[in-house]
Amino acid sequence: MNGIDWQTLRRLRRTYLEGTAGLRDYWQSDADLEAYDRTFAQRIGWKWDFVLADLEARGWRPPRGTVLDWGCGSGVAARACLDHFGRTEITRLHYADRSAQAVQYATRKAGMKYPGLEVAAGAVESPTVLLLSHVLTELSPEQVEALLELALTAETVLWVEPGSFEVSLALIAIRERLRTVFHCVSPCPHQGRCGILAKGNEAHWCHHFATPPSAVFQDPDWGRFAALLEIDLRSLPLSYLVLDRRPAPAPPADTVRVLGRPRIEKAGARLLGCAAEGVREFRLPKRTLPEAFHRFRKGRWPSWQRWACRQDEITEILAS
Ligand SMILES: C[S@@+](CC[C@H](N)C(=O)[O-])C[C@H]1O[C@@H](n2cnc3c(N)ncnc32)[C@H](O)[C@@H]1O
Numbered sequence: 001m002n003g004i005d006w007q008t009l010r011r012l013r014r015t016y017l018e019g020t021a022g023l024r025d026y027w028q029s030d031a032d033l034e035a036y037d038r039t040f041a042q043r044i045g046w047k048w049d050f051v052l053a054d055l056e057a058r059g060w061r062p063p064r065g066t067v068l069d070w071g072c073g074s075g076v077a078a079r080a081c082l083d084h085f086g087r088t089e090i091t092r093l094h095y096a097d098r099s100a101q102a103v104q105y106a107t108r109k110a111g112m113k114y115p116g117l118e119v120a121a122g123a124v125e126s127p128t129v130l131l132l133s134h135v136l137t138e139l140s141p142e143q144v145e146a147l148l149e150l151a152l153t154a155e156t157v158l159w160v161e162p163g164s165f166e167v168s169l170a171l172i173a174i175r176e177r178l179r180t181v182f183h184c185v186s187p188c189p190h191q192g193r194c195g196i197l198a199k200g201n202e203a204h205w206c207h208h209f210a211t212p213p214s215a216v217f218q219d220p221d222w223g224r225f226a227a228l229l230e231i232d233l234r235s236l237p238l239s240y241l242v243l244d245r246r247p248a249p250a251p252p253a254d255t256v257r258v259l260g261r262p263r264i265e266k267a268g269a270r271l272l273g274c275a276a277e278g279v280r281e282f283r284l285p286k287r288t289l290p291e292a293f294h295r296f297r298k299g300r301w302p303s304w305q306r307w308a309c310r311q312d313e314i315t316e317i318l319a320s
Helices: 006-018 030-038 040-057 076-085 100-113 141-151 165-178 214-218 220-229 290-297
Strands: 065-070 090-096 119-121 129-133 156-162 183-186 237-244 255-264 268-275 278-285 304-310 313-319
Touching: 006 030, 006 220, 030 040, 030 100, 040 076, 040 156, 040 183, 040 237, 065 076, 076 090, 076 100, 076 129, 076 156, 090 100, 100 119, 129 141, 141 165, 156 165, 165 237, 255 278, 255 290, 268 290, 278 290
Parallel strands: 065 090, 065 129, 090 119, 129 156, 278 313
Antiparallel strands: 156 237, 183 237, 255 268, 255 304, 268 278, 304 313
């Protein structure tokens, strides 16, 4: 991280924590965007990797056409998609942001990374793929409404946000509005009303955890980043939503999306699972399912699983 301006990172972090990022354009220079791109954006990229790997594992690919990365910052979301899905489906990439500096930076960086790809500055109507990443906390209610109008012109929407309670609930409210038009591809294993909204689930939210590359934990620069900005490198909570006008094949009825972190107890783990019939807590007994229990205890579990259950007790892991 040679040449990183740590003061810039501190300023950005303060702006995000204070919730003042929406008030004015905070990108002051290319150096700001470079510092962000090498640190905060890397962490956001790992969240995108989590979402895109999950989509890939389930055989989902984006439709062919234009991609718009809206609120692009340094442009990491589109780069993550290009790195996962390749260039064949992407005919043109557009970057848009209220900051002209950010658009310029993102456009230049993608142009250098993917020679030959058409990369354009500015929004486009009816994008084939709309990418939204960490924008919700910076938008007023009116701006969110305008963004949803744009989303309604897209064929697919991939939206990744922080995994906080408030942001997850905001994204759920958006899902409830858009699911009349789009199919919910992920994280939901069903197309119905979000189970988090059911009575009794007020304390829960739909969030997941991405895993940073292990090299990060041995890297002194990342150690400095964590110490200076008081960020726990191990924890990468996210909430997300993938919507598609194309019909999504229905997953098997016993499919469950594991939400949040498991609660590890002596006799087993308690897991919050989202399934077609709703969101509820399941028990995974250590005695009968020791390997699965071990994976949950170690913090390594695929969030998309299939279980056989007797009431709330998991009796068999059918696929994970
Ligand atoms: C936290 S950054 C996220 C950047 C990038 N999407 C990422 O995930 O790294 C939020 C971005 O939203 C942009 N933004 C904020 N309000 C906006 C608005 N009203 N219209 C367009 N972009 C906006 C900011 O300039 C900033 O680049």
